[in-house]
Every structure is written in C-alpha cells, then in structure tokens.
Amino acid sequence: MKIFLVYAHPEPKSFNGALKNQAVESLTELGHDVKVSDLYEMDWTHYLGKKCYTEIENKDFFKPQQESMGKKFIEPIKKEMEKVAWSDLVILQFPIYWFSMPGIMKNWVDCVFARGFAYGGDVGILENGGFKGKKLLISMTTGGPSMFYSKEGQFGEVQRTLFHIAHGMGFFCGMDSLKPAIWFSPARIGQEAREKMLKEWAERLKGIENEEIVPFHHTKDYDENTYQLKKGLKTNLEILGDF
Amino acid sequence: MKIFLVYAHPEPKSFNGALKNQAVESLTELGHDVKVSDLYEMDWTHYLGKKCYTEIENKDFFKPQQESMGKKFIEPIKKEMEKVAWSDLVILQFPIYWFSMPGIMKNWVDCVFARGFAYGGDVGILENGGFKGKKLLISMTTGGPSMFYSKEGQFGEVQRTLFHIAHGMGFFCGMDSLKPAIWFSPARIGQEAREKMLKEWAERLKGIENEEIVPFHHTKDYDENTYQLKKGLKTNLEILGDF
Numbered sequence A, B: 001m002k003i004f005l006v007y008a009h010p011e012p013k014s015f016n017g018a019l020k021n022q023a024v025e026s027l028t029e030l031g032h033d034v035k036v037s038d039l040y041e042m043d044w045t046h047y048l049g050k051k052c053y054t055e056i057e058n059k060d061f062f063k064p065q066q067e068s069m070g071k072k073f074i075e076p077i078k079k080e081m082e083k084v085a086w087s088d089l090v091i092l093q094f095p096i097y098w099f100s101m102p103g104i105m106k107n108w109v110d111c112v113f114a115r116g117f118a119y120g121g122d123v124g125i126l127e128n129g130g131f132k133g134k135k136l137l138i139s140m141t142t143g144g145p146s147m148f149y150s151k152e153g154q155f156g157e158v159q160r161t162l163f164h165i166a167h168g169m170g171f172f173c174g175m176d177s178l179k180p181a182i183w184f185s186p187a188r189i190g191q192e193a194r195e196k197m198l199k200e201w202a203e204r205l206k207g208i209e210n211e212e213i214v215p216f217h218h219t220k221d222y223d224e225n226t227y228q229l230k231k232g233l234k235t236n237l238e239i240l241g242d243f
Ligand SMILES: Cc1cc2nc3c(=O)[nH]c(=O)nc-3n(C[C@H](O)[C@H](O)[C@H](O)COP(=O)(O)O)c2cc1C
Pocket: A009, A014, A015, A016, A017, A094, A095, A096, A097, A098, A099, A100, A141, A142, A143, A144, A145, A186, A187, B048, B064, B065, B110, B111, B168
C-alpha cells in the first residue's frame, strides 16, 4: 500500500514521535511505501488565504472555494496534494489539542483539502468524493484518561469528538475511515505501558490492509429531497460510536 | 461590558466581515468597550511550539504545557492573553471550515489558552477555570443549509459540531456559553436575506448582557471518584443540543 503519514507534534522525543517512528518502521518492514509530512519540521505556517495561490482570479472579492478551482496553488500545497493523491491510506498522527487536531494540522487540512480536488466542482462528495478509494486512519494521543472520554464522562465520548474529523473531513471527501487508534494519557503511564502501546500499534499495522471500514452512510441512504437519513437508519454519529 | 471579538475571515467584504462590522458598530453604540483581533490582518502564523516562548526551560524535551507555566510568551501571544484577561465576553466570528473553526483561529486558541493561564497549575477547570466569570459567544457562518445540520441530516446536529468549542475550549476554561449564533448559507441567499440576518444580529446584541447561559454541568455534578455524571443527569451534549 501507499501510505502517507501526516504528523504534528512539536517534540520528536514525544510519544507521538514514537508512534510515528513505529509506524514508519513497521510499515516499511511490511513492504509498504511510506511518505511522511512532519508539519512542525516543515514549519507549516500556511493557512487558507490569498497566499495559498500563485495568482488570484478575483482580486476584488477573495473566495477561497472559487480560487481553488483554478488550481494555482503554491508549491508547498501542491506537494501535499500530490502526496494525498498518491496515497491509498492517510494516517493522521497527532495529540488532541482542544478536542480537535492541533491548529498546525487544521491549517494543513484547510489548505490541502481544496474544492475541486477533495470535493466540489466536477468532484462529488461522500462516496463520490475526490479521495474515494482512499482510507483514513486517525492515531491520536490524549492528556485525559479514558474514563473522562465516556458518554457520562466530563469530556463526552471520544468517538464523538473525532466525528468532525473522521466523517467531516475524511468521509465528506470520500475517504473510508478505519477504527481510530486512541492512545490515552501516554504521559501519565510508565515507560513499560508506553512500550506496550507501541507493540500494539506495530501489531495492528500488520493487518492494516484488510481492516474493516466504518460503514458511514452513502448518498442512497438519504432522502433525495430533504437530505435526511431514511427512516430507521442509525445516524453516522451512532455508527462511529458503536464501531 | 468589555467585549473582545476574535475574527477570522480572509475577505473583509465577506458576510463574516459584515457580521464583524455590525457587531463592532452595534456594541460600540450600546456603550460597550470593544477590542478586535482580526487574525488574517494580523497574519497569525503562530502555532503552539518552541517559537511561542522567549526562553525554553527544558531544551532537551519540549513540553508545551510545562513551558507555558513559565509564562515566557512572545509579545504577540501576550497581547492576546491580555485582551482575553481584560474581557467580560469573547465573541468568536468565523466561517465553519471542516466542521470546526478555521486553522488560523485554532492556532490562536492553541497558543493563547495556555496552561497556567486558561486552566491547570494553580488554575482550575470548568467553573473554576482561568476564564471564570467570562462569557463566550460563537458566531459562525456555514456553507451548507440548515437541513444538512439536523440530527438525521448529512452533517449531523450543528450544536454537536460546536460542542468541542463551546464546552471543550470555552467551558473547560470556565467561560459560560451564550447560545451560538449560526448563520446558515449566507452565500446562497440574496442580499436582502443577508441584511435581515445583520438586523437580527444587531437586535440580539442589544440584550447581550442579560442573556441566559448554557447550563453545562459543574464539578459537583460528577462523581468524585469516577468523574462520571451523577445518575439521571442529561449529558452536556444534550444540554447544548436542547438549548
Ligand atoms: C494546546 C493543548 C491542548 C490540549 N488539549 C487537550 C484536550 O482537549 N484533551 C486532552 O485529553 N488532552 C489535551 N492536551 C494534552 C495532550 O493531548 C497530551 O499532552 C498529548 O496527547 C500527550 O502526547 P505526547 O506525550 O506525545 O505529547 C492538550 C495539550 C496542549 C498542549
């Protein structure tokens, strides 16, 4: 498989760094092709705005979704698009920051998942999105322990926190989600427990090609006129929560 | 009231720009003190990392949450912290980007809501957070129409999308949320409908001081040992959804 690992952590010696290194090592050993974007090392300061384009068509009224259709992106963004286009599987490796991904990675998504490439224009959405046929694997560490991330816990279900990424960013553009890998509180457990997690990660990656995907609803499951789920179907949120 | 408006949109002539201008005009007329951070104009490229600090205590192993406790932030971050500290109400004005805030604003939160200032260390969390006594108002525009943002709709409930901001970023640090202002599909409706929205916004802002707050659970509502909600209580997600 062609695997593109996008990694965002400010410290190479962190547990996120270890998970990234483990993935590169394991996946390479297994014979996969691996590319990595280390957003901190790249000093990814791009955010979605005029500077993303080499030329602006409508200088009077900047509309990012329209400018994106012209495909005149600056080189750093083009390179990331090429890596996404190349890949069969995208792995996002990050520490949870404020119940989402770090801003540096969010900026990367805002810039790279452009209209006309990821979705929109001639490209569809959901199972017809620009990234159809690709898979997405979220690998996220937390500060809070797992009991905080339950339905009745202070933070609410972790799967619901990830819904805006797995469904909102991934499946919206056609990427099928694998089960998110959540690594609770690596900084609060001992070295031994962290090594056990790394082994688990290596173990899981062995079967990565044949994993089940989260069965989010396809277009046919929505009413054509109201865009509401047809009667009796579980919501996507429930599907992710139960997966 | 002291009101701090944080605004993130790449085009001043956008509807987001109009909402921002309307808020500044209305709130000033009403006698409030208003400060604005226009993140695009400021070219906010800071993300949480070593460059946020004037000095790093642990050069061998960078831990942002620990470095933040030293309070040696660079000037641009200090200035934003001062504006938050000064304010009674923070308004976040942004277009929804990938079911969350734009990356440029997420980076702002990652940098400014620092440990030891917003939460953690001597500072508590939830109703004892660093921002207790302050209020938060999310004012967000969307591309998708409201029917997409229902429970059975393709995007799921919009309140659930906002939960990671209202509860995760705001109430986690002690900020009470006002009802989010959601402006559906301004780009798809006519000029007249947009002007009606701006009037609604101006109207709402007249009573901003006396609005009800979202009654998220306080510490006492959680079991002391398991950190789970006490039996029979609605979850925070349901509370926000019903508000
Ligand atoms: C800006 C920032 C925001 C954070 N937000 C959260 C959060 O929302 N939930 C959580 O459980 N931990 C949060 N944390 C803690 C980190 O997720 C945690 O330290 C990290 O996942 C541990 O992995 P590491 O050892 O590789 O750094 C936050 C940390 C920082 C610096």
